[in-house]
Amino acid sequence: MTPAPPTATLDGLAFIKGHGTLNDFVVLPDDHAEVDLDEDLVRAVCDRRAGLGADGVLRIATAGALVDQGVLAVLPEGVDAADWFMDYRNADGSIAEMCGNGVRVFAHALVATGRVGAGRIPVGTRSGPRPADILIHDGDQAVVRVDMGEPRLLGVSSVELGGRVYAGLAVDMGNPHLACVVPGLGADGLRELPVHEAPEFDTGFFPAGVNVEIATPLTDGRVSMRVHERGSGETMSCGTGIVATAVAALADAGQATGDVVVSVPGGEVAVALTGVGSTLTGPSVIVAEGRYRRPLPARRTEASRPEL
Numbered sequence: 158m159t160p161a162p163p164t165a166t167l168d169g170l171a172f173i174k175g176h177g178t179l180n181d182f183v184v185l186p187d188d189h190a191e192v193d194l195d196e197d198l199v200r201a202v203c204d205r206r207a208g209l210g211a212d213g214v215l216r217i218a219t220a221g222a223l224v225d226q227g228v229l230a231v232l233p234e235g236v237d238a239a240d241w242f243m244d245y246r247n248a249d250g251s252i253a254e255m256c257g258n259g260v261r262v263f264a265h266a267l268v269a270t271g272r273v274g275a276g277r278i279p280v281g282t283r284s285g286p287r288p289a290d291i292l293i294h295d296g297d298q299a300v301v302r303v304d305m306g307e308p309r310l311l312g313v314s315s316v317e318l319g320g321r322v323y324a325g326l327a328v329d330m331g332n333p334h335l336a337c338v339v340p341g342l343g344a345d346g347l348r349e350l351p352v353h354e355a356p357e358f359d360t361g362f363f364p365a366g367v368n369v370e371i372a373t374p375l376t377d378g379r380v381s382m383r384v385h386e387r388g389s390g391e392t393m394s395c396g397t398g399i400v401a402t403a404v405a406a407l408a409d410a411g412q413a414t415g416d417v418v419v420s421v422p423g424g425e426v427a428v429a430l431t432g433v434g435s436t437l438t439g440p441s442v443i444v445a446e447g448r449y450r451r452p453l454p455a456r457r458t459e460a461s462r463p464e465l
């Protein structure tokens with residue numbers, strides 16, 4: 158008897174690799190949401206030795222296809238079925254509601270692959286629409302501004318990291334953040350902190366986990382920040398965390414609105430807080446495209462299900 162063929166296509170999965178200030182992603186174009194993007198597959202793709210390596214996966218699909226395939230229960234408010242939807246997964250396979258750097262790379266990939274033209278791109282996310290404007294597009298490099306919506310202040314909480322307690326402002330950017338601005342901390346001191354270690358947070362306050370930012374106070378419109386992301390560990394940048402940090406740094410300085418440049422290990426990103434919304438402007442770089450060849454479980458359809 159001939160053994161059953163693997164459920165993968167031998168050609169594997171088409172992918173694009175990109176990053177936004179070194180927060181790196183594998184982008185999977187899957188317009189009709191046919192790939193069974195389970196936790197094992199995401200972890201394997203993101204594995205930095207046995208896989209392609211990334212902080213997260215961005216599946217490109219239409220919002221309608223994700224609903225039809227049962228990946229989304231309903232269309233998030235403000236997202237249309239025909240919109241391109243950023244189906245974001247952390248490196249550990251968990252799903253997150255939003256990813257700010259991801260939206261920049263996602264929008265860049267939509268343009269680079271010809272799915273959309275220039276102009277305002279309505280990107281759907283689990284937190285609702287996050288429109289992106291490509292300000293500069295030069296092949297594999299782009300500068301993208303993302304409308305990040307209104308940050309919601311949730312109160313104050315604290316984390317323990319490396320034996321020290323840090324107080325912070327809890328900010329909902331569609332996903333949860335605790336942005337800790339540390340009095341007297343400078344960029345050199347920030348570099349020494351053990352942000353790679355998992356912070357201990359208040360699970361009552363953050364029942365679904367939290368992304369933790371440690372930042373210097375605002376000086377001349379700038380802050381430095383490091384982040385420990387839920388589901389990915391320490392990353393070189395986090396767009397939603399950058400906006401949350403700008404909110405906390407401005408609040409610490411007695412302001413609710415303003416422009417802040419946030420310096421992260423992976424580069425610099427600009428935030429504008431208007432009081433009713435926020436934008437994030439920064440780079441996107443596409444570094445590779447190819448095919449991921451590890452055998453993949455195909456989504457079973459009635460047509461492909463073997464007869465018993």
Ligand SMILES: N[C@@H](CCC[C@H](N)C(=O)O)C(=O)O
Nearest residue numbers: 253256257258332395396397
């Ligand atoms: N790096 C992202 C955030 C990704 C999701 C986050 N780890 C979470 O679980 O909420 C960004 O750029 O915003």
